[in-house]
Amino acid sequence: MKKGSLGINLTAVAILVLxxxxxxxxxVSAFKHQMQIYENPWFFSMPLHMDNFSSAFEQISRPIVNSVIITLIGIVVTLTASSTxxxxxxxxxxxxxxxxxxxxxxxxxxxxxxxLVPQFINIKNLGMYNTLIGQALPPAASYTAMGVLLMRTFFEGLSKSLYEAAEMEGARDVRIFTQIVIPLSKPILATVAIMSGLQIWNNFVWSLVVTSGDSVKPVILAITTIAGGVNQGDGVKLAGYIIASLPLLILFFAATKPFVSGLTQGAVKG
Structure with missing residues (x-):
């Protein structure tokens, strides 16, 4: 191995570690009580306190369900509007x-x-203030533009012979779209779903503006109010951050391949 390559690899490893x-x-701090964090902030220390996670989950379990519903609504609206x-x-x-x-x-x-203000006025006039659907629709509308940009390029890259053959068989546009185009477009659909889902899940400002109670509070707001006992301290908050990130991590790792494939094919016309 050349010295230059070795230096680049070591630098890359150092950046990754940092x-x-x-x-x-x-x-590691999520498994500690407050005194353990002060005494040994850089590594694990015994005993491990799993009660931090149970305390955090009790406080954010309902908001996580709210966020899942909001995100699913937003993804469905974004995909429907963007694809059509x-x-x-x-x-x-x-x-x-x-x-x-x-x-x-x-x-x-x-x-x-x-x-932000026009959206808030519209949502309030429509009676959607402090509702789950009111948190989902405006962000979904905003992310539809990116979906149209990526999907149009992808659809134009599909072979025209597919459309022509379907039309010769008497298929109408609705059937062509639902039975030919959509099944062939799973990578780009997954890409738009992940991108919009991440944005809707993490949309702190809009959720803060359009909600006023705990019943529809999403997890992105709930994690700011997590509190533990005197002994637990910040460990409960850190445990809550980890729990709140798990749905996104699961979504990302489950859809990494179609996400990368769709992003590449949607950005460059084939």
């Missing part, structure tokens, strides 16, 4: 097609805080 070590400290709009842009020709597509893509450049 990047992951804070997460390791959080993990992208299919129309990819397959049909109609007046001002490029103008409308450009207008949708331009929405990606609008900062979220600019439309």
């Amino acid at each position: 990047s992951l070590y804070p997460f390791f400290v959080m993990l 709009a992208a299919y129309a842009f990819a397959k049909f020709s109609f007046p001002f097609k490029n103008f409308f597509y450009t207008f949708i893509v331009m929405l990606l450049m609008i900062p979220g805080f600019v439309i």
